Amino acid sequence: MAGETELVTKDEAQIRQQRAESRQKLEAWLNKSMKIKMTDGRTLVGIFLCTDSDCNIIMGSCEEYLKPVDHIPKEDPRILGLAMIPGKHVVSIEVDETKCFEKSSPEPESQETMYI
Numbered sequence: 001m002a003g004e005t006e007l008v009t010k011d012e013a014q015i016r017q018q019r020a021e022s023r024q025k026l027e028a029w030l031n032k033s034m035k036i037k038m039t040d041g042r043t044l045v046g047i048f049l050c051t052d053s054d055c056n057i058i059m060g061s062c063e064e065y066l067k068p069v070d071h072i073p074k075e076d077p078r079i080l081g082l083a084m085i086p087g088k089h090v091v092s093i094e095v096d097e098t099k100c101f102e103k104s105s106p107e108p109e110s111q112e113t114m115y116i
Helices: 002-029
Strands: 033-038 043-051 057-065 078-085 090-095 113-115
Touching: 033 057, 043 078
Parallel strands: none
Antiparallel strands: 033 043, 033 090, 043 057, 057 078, 090 113
C-alpha cells in the first residue's frame, strides 16, 4: 500500500512539473506574433493573446491566408482582427519570426513550433 502511494506521488510530481514547463512556454509566447496552420489549409497570423483548457486560441490583429504564407505569388490577407480559433482545427503553431522582434534585440527569436 505504501509503495502505491509513493508511486502516485512521484507521478503527480512529474505531472505538476510538466504543467509548469508548459505554462512557462505559453507565457513566453504571450503577445508574440504567431502563425497557426489549420486543418482546412488556412494559415492565421496574429498576436497570441490567450488559450484555454480545450486548446482554443484567441489572437489579436489576426490575418487569414488561404494559401500558405510563403506561397508565391503572395496573396493579400483577409483581415479578421480579434479571432477565436477552435483547438480542434489547429494543426501547428509557430512563432512568426518575420514579425517578432524585441525592442532591445534586432535578431529574431529562435523558431519554436508546436504540433497538435
